[in-house]
Amino acid sequence: xxxxxxxxxxxxxxxxxxxxxxxxxxxxxxxxxxxRGARLVITGRDAxxxxxxYDQLAGTGHVQVAADLTIAEDRDRLTQVATNIDGLVLCFxxxxxxxxxxxxxxxxxxxxxxxxxxxxxxxxxLLQAGSIAKQGSIVYMLSTSAHIxxxxxxxxxxxxxxxxxxxxxLAIELAPRKVRVNGISPSVVxxxxxxxxxxxxxxxxxxxxxxxxLGLGTPQDVANGAVYLLADASRWVTGTSLVMDGGxxx
Amino acid sequence: xSAQDPFxxxxxxxxxxxxxxxxxxxxxxxxxxMGAQIIxxxxxxxxxxxxxxxLDGAGxxxxxxxxxxxxxxxxxxxxxxxxxxxxxxxxISKLAPFRLISRAQLDEQFSSNVFAxxxxxxxxxxxxxxxxxxxxxxxxxxxxxxxxxxxxVYSASKAALLGAMRTLALEVVKQGIRANCIAPGYVRTPxxxxxxxxxxxxxxxxxxxxxxxxxxxxxxYAAVFYLSxxxxxxxxxxxxxxxxxxxxxxxxx
Numbered sequence: 001x002x003x004x005x006x007x008x009x010x011x012x013x014x015x016x017x018x019x020x021x022x023x024x025x026x027x028x029x030x031x032x033x034x035x036r037g038a039r040l041v042i043t044g045r046d047a048x049x050x051x052x053x054y055d056q057l058a059g060t061g062h063v064q065v066a067a068d069l070t071i072a073e074d075r076d077r078l079t080q081v082a083t084n085i086d087g088l089v090l091c092f093x094x095x096x097x098x099x100x101x102x103x104x105x106x107x108x109x110x111x112x113x114x115x116x117x118x119x120x121x122x123x124x125x126l127l128q129a130g131s132i133a134k135q136g137s138i139v140y141m142l143s144t145s146a147h148i149x150x151x152x153x154x155x156x157x158x159x160x161x162x163x164x165x166x167x168x169x170l171a172i173e174l175a176p177r178k179v180r181v182n183g184i185s186p187s188v189v190x191x192x193x194x195x196x197x198x199x200x201x202x203x204x205x206x207x208x209x210x211x212x213x214l215g216l217g218t219p220q221d222v223a224n225g226a227v228y229l230l231a232d233a234s235r236w237v238t239g240t241s242l243v244m245d246g247g248x249x250x
Numbered sequence: 251x252s253a254q255d256p257f258x259x260x261x262x263x264x265x266x267x268x269x270x271x272x273x274x275x276x277x278x279x280x281x282x283x284m285g286a287q288i289i290x291x292x293x294x295x296x297x298x299x300x301x302x303x304x305l306d307g308a309g310x311x312x313x314x315x316x317x318x319x320x321x322x323x324x325x326x327x328x329x330x331x332x333x334x335x336x337x338x339x340x341x342i343s344k345l346a347p348f349r350l351i352s353r354a355q356l357d358e359q360f361s362s363n364v365f366a367x368x369x370x371x372x373x374x375x376x377x378x379x380x381x382x383x384x385x386x387x388x389x390x391x392x393x394x395x396x397x398x399x400x401x402x403v404y405s406a407s408k409a410a411l412l413g414a415m416r417t418l419a420l421e422v423v424k425q426g427i428r429a430n431c432i433a434p435g436y437v438r439t440p441x442x443x444x445x446x447x448x449x450x451x452x453x454x455x456x457x458x459x460x461x462x463x464x465x466x467x468x469x470x471y472a473a474v475f476y477l478s479x480x481x482x483x484x485x486x487x488x489x490x491x492x493x494x495x496x497x498x499x500x501x502x503x
Contacts, residue, residue, distance in 0.1 A: 005283035175460030224480035236468035239497030247485035
């Protein structure tokens with residue numbers, strides 16, 4: 001099967017850098033991209049869990065770099081390894097809830113460093129080093145909270161909305177090189193890291209499930225969205241975010 | 251990997267309206283390349299046959315129908331058989347400044363762009379012709395949000411699909427059926443060429459597109475994604491495929 005449509009959805013001969021690849025969505029995206037033929041550069045903070053992801057990558061030639069991307073030196077170190085990138089997927093874990101009235105400066109600063117500063121400055125570093133190939137694709141992992149208001153989610157929501165601003169402006173800046181920039185905005189995907197065990201006692205999760213007509217998503221669903229945005233199939237899609245939410249209604 | 255490939259359309263039957271040219275034709279071609287069995291529909295028998303001849307694989311069929319006639323909608327809903335996907339692409343576009351809009355123009359464009367996809371979907375659902383896990387895709391247009399000059403009727407008709415899709419998606423979710431819209435920007439099609447001949451600001455908008463004019467394939471691949479199981483968690487969604495045209499505009503304002 002080597003017709004134009006199959007080629008458009010293949011990741012053969014592409015190098016894809018995935019951050020936050022040591023668990024959850026980032027891990028599944030790395031695994032799925034490798035299955036579709038990509039060479040992966042994966043990064044995450046936890047070296048042991050990153051190795052677990054690495055061991056699950058199909059094919060050869062993949063690279064892993066344990067790094068804390070909130071630190072400039074770690075971003076530099078990653079940039080030295082990550083050259084000629086066709087696809088960049090920026091995933092960052094860690095939700096922190098706080099009603100605005102009780103918001104602590106520490107929490108807000110931590111959210112900013114992890115969910116905004118790190119992905120934006122890594123992008124900057126890679127662009128400055130000329131590491132993003134022509135016709136490449138940059139994908140920021142957002143959340144439906146970039147688009148909607150939810151009680152207590154203010155700090156996270158603000159950072160994800162902030163990335164929408166980056167996506168739009170960067171899409172314009174990189175269009176002459178045919179590099180496209182998009183987000184993925186999933187609603188609730190019950191990864192154990194973020195949501196704990198998914199059983200009948202997990203009340204928040206079951207409440208969320210009830211308002212999603214198609215039920216909750218899986219990391220594989222989000223990874224499929226990432227594949228579309230990384231493959232040549234989406235070469236004319238830029239400056240937007242793919243909302244994946246099982247038809248959620250409030 | 252095609253056996254478990256979530257992007258594959260192998261084993262799926264997909265009905266494509268407006269398949270005799272432009273985006274509809276390309277959706278039929280690309281879906282066939284991904285393994286689907288296609289039912290192409292359109293008004294022009296010869297051009298429909300030409301599309302059919304370009305489809306990879308076997309078992310495709312053509313059903314000529316003029317969806318501005320209820321009898322043709324009813325017949326298509328019967329003859330199509332059970333389908334796993336529907337791509338509503340058929341549509342027309344005619345420019346007229348607001349002060350020259352006539353009831354006849356409204357009737358004509360709403361009949362093709364709104365009534366036909368809604369009534370065809372209704373017909374297919376009433377006859378249980380959309381399989382469990384099926385995907386219904388409406389091809390809207392960015393005109394719905396942008397509103398270029400002299401597109402009052404066309405923009406209104408394409409915007410109407412958004413509301414219809416949202417409520418449809420809620421109603422069919424129990425059967426595991428999904429409904430979504432994609433909104434293309436300016437794509438190299440016979441429709442766009444037609445608009446250019448009629449004047450208007452289309453050339454200007456094409457120049458404004460950061461990634462340049464789109465090709466029918468660009469919309470067709472988005473359709474493949476929405477019709478395949480790769481998008482199984484996406485419903486009630488409105489997805490913009492426009493080469494960045496609307497990035498510098500606040501289209502929700």
